[in-house]
Amino acid sequence: MVAGIVSYGGYVPRYRITPKEIGNVWGVDGEAMGRSLGITAKSVPSPDEDVITISVEAARACLRKVDVAPTDIGAIYVGSESHPYAVKPTATVVAEAIGSTPVMTAADFEFACKAGTAAIQACMGLTLSDMIKYGMAVGSDTSQGAPGDALEFSASAGGAALLIGKENLIAEINHTVSYTTDTPDFWRREGQQYPSHGGRFTGEPAYFKHVMSCAKLLMEKAKSKPEDYNYAVFHQPNGKFPVKVGRTLGFEDKQLDAGMLVRSIGNTYSGAVLLGLCSILDRAVPGDRIFMVGYGSGAGSDAFDITVTSNIKKLKHAETIEEMTRDAKFLDYGTYAKFRGKLRMRGD
Amino acid sequence: MRGVAIIGVGETQFGELWDRSFRDLGIEAGLKAIEDAHIRAEDIDALYIGNMSAGKFIEQEHVSAIVADYAGLADSHLPTTRVEGGGACGALALLQAYAAIASGLHDIVVVGGAEKMTDVGEVKAAEILSATADQEWETVFGATFPALYAIMARRHMYEYGTTREQLAAVAVKNHRHGALNPVAQYQKEITMEMVLNAGMVADPLGVFDCAPLSDGAAAIVMCSLDRARKFCETPVELIASGQASDTIALHDRRDLTTMDATVVAGKRAFHRAGLTPADVDVAEVHDNFTISEIMAIEDLRFVKKGQGGPATEDGETALNSKISVNTSGGLKARGQPVGATGVAQAIEIVRQLRGEGGKRQVTDAEVGLTHTLGGTGATAVVHIFRRVR
Amino acid sequence: MATPRFWREIPSRYNLIGTKCGSCGTLDFPPRAVCPKCGRKSVGKMMKQKLSGIGTIISYTIVYDAPSSFDLLKPYVLAVIELKEGARLTSQIINVEPGDVKIGMRVEAVFRKLGQEGEAGILQYGYKFKPVTGQGKSPATA
Numbered sequence: 001m002v003a004g005i006v007s008y009g010g011y012v013p014r015y016r017i018t019p020k021e022i023g024n025v026w027g028v029d030g031e032a033m034g035r036s037l038g039i040t041a042k043s044v045p046s047p048d049e050d051v052i053t054i055s056v057e058a059a060r061a062c063l064r065k066v067d068v069a070p071t072d073i074g075a076i077y078v079g080s081e082s083h084p085y086a087v088k089p090t091a092t093v094v095a096e097a098i099g100s101t102p103v104m105t106a107a108d109f110e111f112a113c114k115a116g117t118a119a120i121q122a123c124m125g126l127t128l129s130d131m132i133k134y135g136m137a138v139g140s141d142t143s144q145g146a147p148g149d150a151l152e153f154s155a156s157a158g159g160a161a162l163l164i165g166k167e168n169l170i171a172e173i174n175h176t177v178s179y180t181t182d183t184p185d186f187w188r189r190e191g192q193q194y195p196s197h198g199g200r201f202t203g204e205p206a207y208f209k210h211v212m213s214c215a216k217l218l219m220e221k222a223k224s225k226p227e228d229y230n231y232a233v234f235h236q237p238n239g240k241f242p243v244k245v246g247r248t249l250g251f252e253d254k255q256l257d258a259g260m261l262v263r264s265i266g267n268t269y270s271g272a273v274l275l276g277l278c279s280i281l282d283r284a285v286p287g288d289r290i291f292m293v294g295y296g297s298g299a300g301s302d303a304f305d306i307t308v309t310s311n312i313k314k315l316k317h318a319e320t321i322e323e324m325t326r327d328a329k330f331l332d333y334g335t336y337a338k339f340r341g342k343l344r345m346r347g348d
Numbered sequence: 349m350r351g352v353a354i355i356g357v358g359e360t361q362f363g364e365l366w367d368r369s370f371r372d373l374g375i376e377a378g379l380k381a382i383e384d385a386h387i388r389a390e391d392i393d394a395l396y397i398g399n400m401s402a403g404k405f406i407e408q409e410h411v412s413a414i415v416a417d418y419a420g421l422a423d424s425h426l427p428t429t430r431v432e433g434g435g436a437c438g439a440l441a442l443l444q445a446y447a448a449i450a451s452g453l454h455d456i457v458v459v460g461g462a463e464k465m466t467d468v469g470e471v472k473a474a475e476i477l478s479a480t481a482d483q484e485w486e487t488v489f490g491a492t493f494p495a496l497y498a499i500m501a502r503r504h505m506y507e508y509g510t511t512r513e514q515l516a517a518v519a520v521k522n523h524r525h526g527a528l529n530p531v532a533q534y535q536k537e538i539t540m541e542m543v544l545n546a547g548m549v550a551d552p553l554g555v556f557d558c559a560p561l562s563d564g565a566a567a568i569v570m571c572s573l574d575r576a577r578k579f580c581e582t583p584v585e586l587i588a589s590g591q592a593s594d595t596i597a598l599h600d601r602r603d604l605t606t607m608d609a610t611v612v613a614g615k616r617a618f619h620r621a622g623l624t625p626a627d628v629d630v631a632e633v634h635d636n637f638t639i640s641e642i643m644a645i646e647d648l649r650f651v652k653k654g655q656g657g658p659a660t661e662d663g664e665t666a667l668n669s670k671i672s673v674n675t676s677g678g679l680k681a682r683g684q685p686v687g688a689t690g691v692a693q694a695i696e697i698v699r700q701l702r703g704e705g706g707k708r709q710v711t712d713a714e715v716g717l718t719h720t721l722g723g724t725g726a727t728a729v730v731h732i733f734r735r736v737r
Numbered sequence: 738m739a740t741p742r743f744w745r746e747i748p749s750r751y752n753l754i755g756t757k758c759g760s761c762g763t764l765d766f767p768p769r770a771v772c773p774k775c776g777r778k779s780v781g782k783m784m785k786q787k788l789s790g791i792g793t794i795i796s797y798t799i800v801y802d803a804p805s806s807f808d809l810l811k812p813y814v815l816a817v818i819e820l821k822e823g824a825r826l827t828s829q830i831i832n833v834e835p836g837d838v839k840i841g842m843r844v845e846a847v848f849r850k851l852g853q854e855g856e857a858g859i860l861q862y863g864y865k866f867k868p869v870t871g872q873g874k875s876p877a878t879a
Contacts, residue, residue: 047809498798
């Protein structure tokens with residue numbers, strides 16, 4: 001018996017800002033910055049959007065595609081590094097908003113950008129052990145870079161939800177492995193508004209070491225090679241890292257392109273690899289095999305070997321990620337700063 | 349039921365009265381009315397105070413007792429009652445007094461209306477005003493008071509072709525009238541261009557489409573009609589009242605362009621008075637927004653439904669035209685101290701029927717009407733007055 | 738708005754739970770204990786029902802002056818919407834340029850933050866509406 005994906009749904013806010021616009025404010029060549037990051041724009045949440053609303057929209061998009069009773073969802077885990085509350089779960093709001101309460105369990109996960117993939121694994125365990133029928137794993141973020149920091153060019157907003165179960169699978173999760181160490185490449189202390197990072201330390205000893213190691217572990221376990229997969233999606237903090245890691249492992253660019261949402265919406269952190277997977281599932285056909293590796297600073301990777309089943313054809317038609325990201329509205333930096341709470345307002 | 353007459357009136361200046369407190373205003377209006385009625389303090393049987401939100405504006409509830417106390421009436425141990433019904437509270441206080449006298453419960457009653465709105469900032473004041481709409485299902489979702497009236501205005505434009513210019517004509521006319529009223533907050537004429545070019549508050553309503561925030565108080569002394577001549581040479585009879593309610597939320601109304609509460613309150617009042625809209629010479633209607641006056645003159649049947657805009661634009665509601673509407677300047681120019689509104693409207697009608705209208709006197713005014721709204725039309729009160737020959 | 742007061746209405750604010758009169762079938766939003774059409778006959782027969790969240794704009798305004806809690810959203814569109822089940826409600830219209838909003842526009846409910854009880858207080862969520870995909874969009878502006 002395998003666990004897998006019963007349905008999926010993503011959400012990306014409507015607003016965008018370009019690296020050029022950000023660079024203009026900070027005296028940086030934003031266009032060059034965008035080119036070096038491989039990002040043309042990043043998504044920006046409206047003032048009335050946060051991880052809770054994005055998670056709810058993603059969860060609802062996920063349920064719209066299938067006829068699953070929300071009360072059959074026994075667990076909801078929301079992974080994020082930007083939960084609106086420090087204490088009080090995002091997951092309970094999602095549960096209430098999709099009608100899964102009250103006989104169920106819920107919790108928020110945090111593991112930088114890989115809290116969503118950790119939630120998938122938790123849901124797999126609960127369904128495979130028959131503790132629950134379905135579990136919902138959400139990865140969602142409205143991440144902030146400090147004004148003027150390099151992160152500001154890429155930190156964006158979005159999220160995705162996967163319904164995990166054992167029956168009516170649109171995609172089977174054949175294998176999953178994780179690779180975890182204590183590597184402080186990126187962090188945010190309690191009470192700090194913006195995260196800190198180790199600059200180039202986030203690369204070789206952090207992202208690349210963990211993603212590469214985890215990917216290799218998965219291929220060992222699955223006895224597979226890059227050419228066995230139709231698609232591959234890696235955590236994408238920018239447009240360069242996942243391409244570099246993919247090429248090093250032996251994947252071709254055409255296997256990567258479908259999941260490379262980072263290029264047009266930036267780094268959605270906990271949402272990134274899941275939104276990439278959603279975008280792949282939007283175009284996948286039965287039999288397609290997907291290689292997915294998430295990464296979270298701090299640090300760890302979760303890798304998944306996934307095979308699409310014929311049930312994917314039975315999903316109800318819904319807006320694709322590509323359609324959703326088409327209706328974009330570009331902001332100037334002033335409006336962006338207002339939307340993101342970067343302006344000090346008068347207290348009332 | 350016995351007849352009821354108004355034998356004395358008094359009001360304060362309306363406006364931003366920084367040096368005056370709620371108590372100061374209430375006492376001034378009350379003393380002026382008592383003086384005008386030639387009664388003594390010990391003649392008063394009861395006091396009704398219309399006040400919308402002293403609790404939020406000045407953090408003071410129980411204002412009926414305060415007004416009696418500071419008017420020097422504490423030792424009389426008068427029955428005092430505060431009446432609340434959103435913007436209609438002054439008109440409702442008047443109705444309570446009317447009922448008390450008509451029924452024989454009391455003989456001489458003072459009705460006051462007062463609001464002190466400028467002790468809080470404009471943004472806070474606007475929030476307080478919006479509390480007369482549905483807090484759970486309107487304001488939580490971003491509805492402001494002007495926004496709800498703007499939604500009515502937009503629909504009125506959509507259904508009847510009402511124009512921004514026609515809305516603006518209400519403000520221009522009422523400022524023209526207000527310029528002739530020495531207690532008005534704005535005694536200054538404005539032009540159509542000023543109204544149309546003003547900043548938007550809630551599209552299609554701009555700054556000049558909205559009545560201001562004001563401080564002020566108004567008071568009336570009433571007694572049974574048979575005793576009126578004893579105190580007053582020119583009593584005015586309150587011949588009928590009509591009151592009606594409707595859904596608290598605008599979205600639940602049958603029709604966004606008609607205030608059914610106004611329609612029903614008007615019908616009830618006219619029926620009781622044995623009069624028709626055509627009999628009315630002068631009317632004070634609730635123009636908290638320009639669209640409100642257009643809907644009011646339609647819903648009171650002064651004009652046909654949908655004709656409020658053109659009628660106003662054509663001057664049919666100007667001083668000494670077909671029907672003189674808001675000769676005081678209305679809420680728009682006289683000012684809008686909410687609790688005082690219904691009482692101040694009645695005072696204007698009394699002055700007109702007494703022939704004391706000065707430069708804004710309506711020629712041979714016999715019958716006058718007041719129309720007051722609470723919320724977005726969840727409450728409407730209509731009073732009809734006649735000169736006593 | 739105090740925490741319990743908002744919390745009490747979560748089913749309707751999150752999921753558009755209204756009531757259906759067991760006597761005449763009329764749908765009301767928010768839930769009512771008494772049907773405005775049937776009066777006493779309906780008492781005890783009002784059944785909870787989830788509404789579709791699909792509706793049409795009956796009228797609207799663009800709000801420029803608003804309480805400070807709406808400062809970041811100004812100007813915003815506020816509309817009276819008729820749901821396809823017949824019940825009406827007041828909500829913001831988002832994901833649209835204010836100038837593109839029209840009476841008769843078809844809209845659908847989405848989940849958004851409505852407000853918060855100050856900087857340290859609870860966050861309040863509920864419905865807003867956006868144009869049904871495929872109409873009322875303005876081209877992206879750069």
